[in-house]
Amino acid sequence: MAEKSRGFTSYIGAILAAAGGAVGLGNIWRFPYMLGQNGGGAFLLIYIFFVLFIGIPLMMTEFIIGRRGESNVIGSYRNLSKGNKGWITLGIFSIVCALMIYAFYSVVAGWTLNYLILACRNQLNGLSTEEVAQTFNTFTQGSFYPVLFQFLFIAITGGVVAMGVQKGIEKFSKILIPILFILLLLMCVRSLSLKGASEGLKFVFNPDFSKITGKSLLDALGQSFFSLSLGIGAMITYGSYIRKGDNLFKSSLWVAICDLGVAILASIVIFPAVFALGMNPADGPKLVYIVLPNVFNNMPMGNIFAIVFFILLNIATLTSTMSLLEILVSTAVEELHWKRGTASILASILVFGMGIFCTLSFGPLKDVTIGGKNIFDIFDLITASYLMPIGALLMTIFLGWFYPKTEVRAELSNDGKRKVRAFEIYHFILRYMAPIALIVILISGFFK
Numbered sequence: 001m002a003e004k005s006r007g008f009t010s011y012i013g014a015i016l017a018a019a020g021g022a023v024g025l026g027n028i029w030r031f032p033y034m035l036g037q038n039g040g041g042a043f044l045l046i047y048i049f050f051v052l053f054i055g056i057p058l059m060m061t062e063f064i065i066g067r068r069g070e071s072n073v074i075g076s077y078r079n080l081s082k083g084n085k086g087w088i089t090l091g092i093f094s095i096v097c098a099l100m101i102y103a104f105y106s107v108v109a110g111w112t113l114n115y116l117i118l119a120c121r122n123q124l125n126g127l128s129t130e131e132v133a134q135t136f137n138t139f140t141q142g143s144f145y146p147v148l149f150q151f152l153f154i155a156i157t158g159g160v161v162a163m164g165v166q167k168g169i170e171k172f173s174k175i176l177i178p179i180l181f182i183l184l185l186l187m188c189v190r191s192l193s194l195k196g197a198s199e200g201l202k203f204v205f206n207p208d209f210s211k212i213t214g215k216s217l218l219d220a221l222g223q224s225f226f227s228l229s230l231g232i233g234a235m236i237t238y239g240s241y242i243r244k245g246d247n248l249f250k251s252s253l254w255v256a257i258c259d260l261g262v263a264i265l266a267s268i269v270i271f272p273a274v275f276a277l278g279m280n281p282a283d284g285p286k287l288v289y290i291v292l293p294n295v296f297n298n299m300p301m302g303n304i305f306a307i308v309f310f311i312l313l314n315i316a317t318l319t320s321t322m323s324l325l326e327i328l329v330s331t332a333v334e335e336l337h338w339k340r341g342t343a344s345i346l347a348s349i350l351v352f353g354m355g356i357f358c359t360l361s362f363g364p365l366k367d368v369t370i371g372g373k374n375i376f377d378i379f380d381l382i383t384a385s386y387l388m389p390i391g392a393l394l395m396t397i398f399l400g401w402f403y404p405k406t407e408v409r410a411e412l413s414n415d416g417k418r419k420v421r422a423f424e425i426y427h428f429i430l431r432y433m434a435p436i437a438l439i440v441i442l443i444s445g446f447f448k
């Protein structure tokens with residue numbers, strides 16, 4: 001029997017909460033457009049390779065740090081390094097990263113909420129292609145409404161997180177994640193039954209390696225980090241809530257399977273529909289908000305499917321923003337001894353304060369750019385392509401080189417109670433493969 005720990009009450013609850021943190025806009029919004037821009041199937045194969053050989057071991061690494069450290073990101077590093085200042089700083093780095101990700105993530109979260117309401121009020125139905133694009137542009141380039149919806153999403157997330165790890169995060173994830181899968185499967189059936197759907201399937205599953213460049217590799221790695229929520233301590237935080245007797249390897253595997261499954265299913269929903277209706281698969285971030293509403297408009301009962309789609313997108317987004325906020329809240333509660341409610345409110349206000357700049361970077365602040373990128377793009381690029389891999393690299397150095405191997409094995413084997421089969425392989429990846437891959441890709445990214 002698993003012992004009781006400070007967080008999740010069950011194995012399935014832990015997996016669903018972590019899967020909820022992982023499955024998000026990254027899978028349904030970001031993955032398909034990355035796939036679209038990087039030539040489809042070949043990108044998918046490279047992505048799967050990264051998930052298996054770097055993503056899963058790194059998720060185990062974060063779970064180990066969290067569960068062994070029995071604390072928030074900063075506290076876990078402090079406990080495991082016996083107070084080493086350098087490693088505690090890594091914890092602080094994670095917090096800053098989490099803030100930055102939540103700031104730009106909440107912009108798209110706000111769009112998602114707005115689109116659910118538009119779909120429910122049937123306001124996307126019957127619009128021409130230009131009108132759909134115009135709806136998106138007018139909304140995102142404004143200032144009041146995008147900020148309002150961003151605020152609402154942040155407030156809802158804050159409310160759930162304030163309810164606590166068990167009554168908020170675990171309970172909501174256990175209800176919402178199964179619903180998400182059911183809705184996604186429903187959407188797949190609909191999309192596959194469209195005439196001309198096979199083109200889209202070919203695009204997703206036929207690898208064309210001529211489209212793969214150094215940038216595609218960096219994109220695939222960045223996407224795998226982003227999608228699995230790695231490198232910023234989200235999984236350290238959730239890892240600290242996993243019960244002592246649960247199997248960390250299997251938990252990581254399940255979370256990765258759910259995450260990959262949703263990314264592939266979302267692509268199966270999106271691309272057949274895009275091709276069937278002659279849209280451009282490489283349309284980038286707009287794919288979900290401009291291309292899909294057009295697709296819904298052109299299919300029978302499209303408005304119902306639009307509602308279903310935006311419900312599932314909101315669910316995926318909410319479980320992820322919960323995990324982002326929990327990184328901050330757990331730290332404020334344990335390090336600063338704030339009450340959970342106060343911590344949720346203050347952290348949400350901080351995120352909102354930063355997030356507004358990201359939202360306005362599509363409208364009033366659109367001329368504030370660096371190298372042609374607006375504030376939103378800069379936050380996205382810096383975090384997913386650089387800070388997350390750097391954070392992950394430092395984690396592998398911590399657990400692979402600094403923390404005793406015997407202790408790592410003890411945590412994975414639940415202090416000897418469980419047999420760990422491929423420990424040497426895991427430790428080899430942790431010590432050599434993952435850091436080297438991370439360094440190579442980071443360097444190639446910098447010199448691009």
Ligand code: PHE
Nearest residue numbers: 022024025026226227229234
């Ligand atoms: N993994 C989430 C997604 O795919 C994003 C995220 C990143 C959430 C980091 C938490 C931490 O949407």
